[in-house]
Amino acid sequence: MEYKEAVKQIKQKKFSPIYLCYGTEKFLMNEFIQFLINEFIDPVHKDFALSHFDLNETSIDQVVEDVETLPFMVPNKLVIAKNANFLTGSRDKTKVEHQIEKLENYIHSPVDYSVLVLYVQAEKLDERKKIVKLLKKQNHLVSFPPLKPNELSKWIQNRVKKHGCMISEQTAETFILYAGTNLQTLAAEIEKCCLFAGADQEITREMINQLVVRSVEQNIFILVDEIVRKKLEQALTIFYTLLKQKEEPIKIISLIARQFRIILQVKELSSKGYSQYQIASQLSIHPYAVKIADGQGKLYQERDLVDILNKLAELDYQIKSGQIEKVLGIEKFLFQVNI
Incomplete structure (x- = not known):
């Protein structure tokens, strides 16, 4: 499923036991994971309810063990593991050996007190692999492809609105022309322009020309x-x-x-x-x-x-x-x- 559908379900407090996030839009992926953290975990429980792993350094079987371990002093927990490169077609350059069957078994019988998030910045997963087929069958895949042109323009308009300002569709196109398509860069430049403009003001082409740093x-x-x-x-x-x-x-x-x-x-x-x-x-x-x-x-x-x-x-x-x-x-x- 696309991330928008996953967001919709999470807002309704319908949490999947596993999310495999992949795609090239790293900024959206990070925002989605942060959104999931905020929705699934009570802020006062974060110290005990949140775990982070790097799969370039830790095996997936160790991660699954942590997911299956009962949470301590909190009702549930969220386990996040980055660099799930073993699910792509790229060559794994690390020396970490992943016991994939451990993850396969967990997919068939997940616990009800944990949510596992795997993520990798890759355009595609290797759908020839049994584990990827299984994750797809169970609807655990969340894709983050590049935003389409009209989506990118809309994203800028919504981002500006969140900062309490306004921007026309045409001026949003100018923003892309000047700042590029990298969402991290766009977010920073939007924040700068909104601070300059002030609350309830409109972002203009002149502001963009004056403030946006062009590569x-x-x-x-x-x-x-x-x-x-x-x-x-x-x-x-x-x-x-x-x-x-x-x-x-x-x-x-x-x-x-x-x-x-x-x-x-x-x-x-x-x-x-x-x-x-x-x-x-x-x-x-x-x-x-x-x-x-x-x-x-x-x-x-x-x-x-x-x-x-x-x-x-x-x-x-x-x-x-x-x-x-x-x-x-x-x-x-x-x-x-x-x-």
Whole structure:
């Protein structure tokens, strides 16, 4: 089940004896586990009712033993074990030996005074494994996939609302453009903007531009968007900002090329009938990046994108061979693609 369904059940005080949390949205996973802690355990009982394990250091059989042990001085307990990598297809690099049958037996006959939470940051579990099939059959899996573009925008709006402020859907899109899709980063930047704005105030694009710290990658993301929209002045402004931040022009060229390559790949895969979510998985990028690239790609023919990539490759060669000065070369490129 998806985490939203699990949250709904927990709010109704319907607790599963086991939760196997997996996916790439680590921030949501951590929030879910904290929510479960708050709902399942009385705050005064936390010292005795909560246990944490790292499965890179402790075997699953030891964890199950703790789950089965009667709680001391409290009515129930919550046992949380991270890094359940033995449930994925990745190679286990630790020397810990897990007796999986111990967990299998527990799944068939869980105790009624404990809740076990296993979690791993992985896109997929290995569903060929008997233990994963069993956990799935018993409906113990809770997935945390990347938020879809509309979900991400809604998440920002809800987060802002929790801080007592307001934000429009369009401005939420600007937030993503400036801060990226990492929820941890977005949460921190939202809190900053809300503190600046004050209670019951609206977060504006100007505030975001003034307050949000942009990574090099996000600046390039915005730079490429300005190139696509043929806004030369804005593109040059971002480029000069990157230079003031001591960013190497060769790196800037490489990142611009990467973004145009993504636009081309998204365009090609989209023409073959792939959904945005399938494309995101295939290219290992966030669905929101696919959404933006898909919109940008509609403004070009495939041959135009190939031509831009060829221009960037030629520029890279000319700079490295001393045929053109770095800054002048990028300025020339920006003028060419904005004609």
